[in-house]
Amino acid sequence: MSKDQEKHQQRQEKLKASVDAKVEDAQIEKGLLLVITGNGKGKSTAGFGNVARATGHGYKATVAQFIKGGWECGERNLLQNSGVEFATMATGFTWETQNRELDTQAAQEVWQKCKQWLADPSIYLVLLDEITYMLSYDYLDVEEVVAAIQQRPAEQSVVVTGRACHRKVMDIADTISEVKNVKHAFESGIKARQGIDW
Numbered sequence: 604m605s606k607d608q609e610k611h612q613q614r615q616e617k618l619k620a621s622v623d624a625k626v627e628d629a630q631i632e633k634g635l636l637l638v639i640t641g642n643g644k645g646k647s648t649a650g651f652g653n654v655a656r657a658t659g660h661g662y663k664a665t666v667a668q669f670i671k672g673g674w675e676c677g678e679r680n681l682l683q684n685s686g687v688e689f690a691t692m693a694t695g696f697t698w699e700t701q702n703r704e705l706d707t708q709a710a711q712e713v714w715q716k717c718k719q720w721l722a723d724p725s726i727y728l729v730l731l732d733e734i735t736y737m738l739s740y741d742y743l744d745v746e747e748v749v750a751a752i753q754q755r756p757a758e759q760s761v762v763v764t765g766r767a768c769h770r771k772v773m774d775i776a777d778t779i780s781e782v783k784n785v786k787h788a789f790e791s792g793i794k795a796r797q798g799i800d801w
Contacts, residue, residue: 692706
């Protein structure tokens with residue numbers, strides 16, 4: 604065995620021992636609250652990845668879409684055919700409607716469905732896609748949202764996506780990922796692309 608290979612093997616053995624110890628220590632079984640936030644592209648895509656993963660394992664998943672509801676959605680087209688139920692805020696982007704009362708009502712209607720899902724032990728995963736905006740704009744009450752998430756069935760997981768996640772939601776999260784914007788095609792005048800951006 605070469606010296607390089609020997610050093611590599613020693614590093615990998617240390618790494619394996621460290622990972623094995625962490626796996627051994629992780630014995631708590633419970634549903635998770637995952638927050639995917641930040642200014643970068645891909646937060647909803649990551650959330651839908653979790654839905655696809657859960658569905659692929661035969662679990663029941665549901666999706667609430669709080670912003671992009673007016674657009675055609677490739678993920679919705681695919682996942683509805685796999686039995687995933689959607690609740691969509693039909694008004695779409697809030698900067699297009701410019702109607703606080705209409706947007707608040709639409710958000711509340713979707714939230715009522717979310718509350719049912721968050722109380723249903725048969726649902727393994729609930730995606731609250733871009734709910735962070737509803738909290739920032741005060742369309743939904745943060746205390747009510749936090750309470751519903753905290754009181755959900757013990758085995759149910761929730762994924763929250765969107766920019767500027769409220770501190771009270773982050774405080775109860777098990778995992779928080781921040782997506783950072785380094786470069787975005789749209790800022791260079793490149794049109795959003797079907798199958799890539801939606």
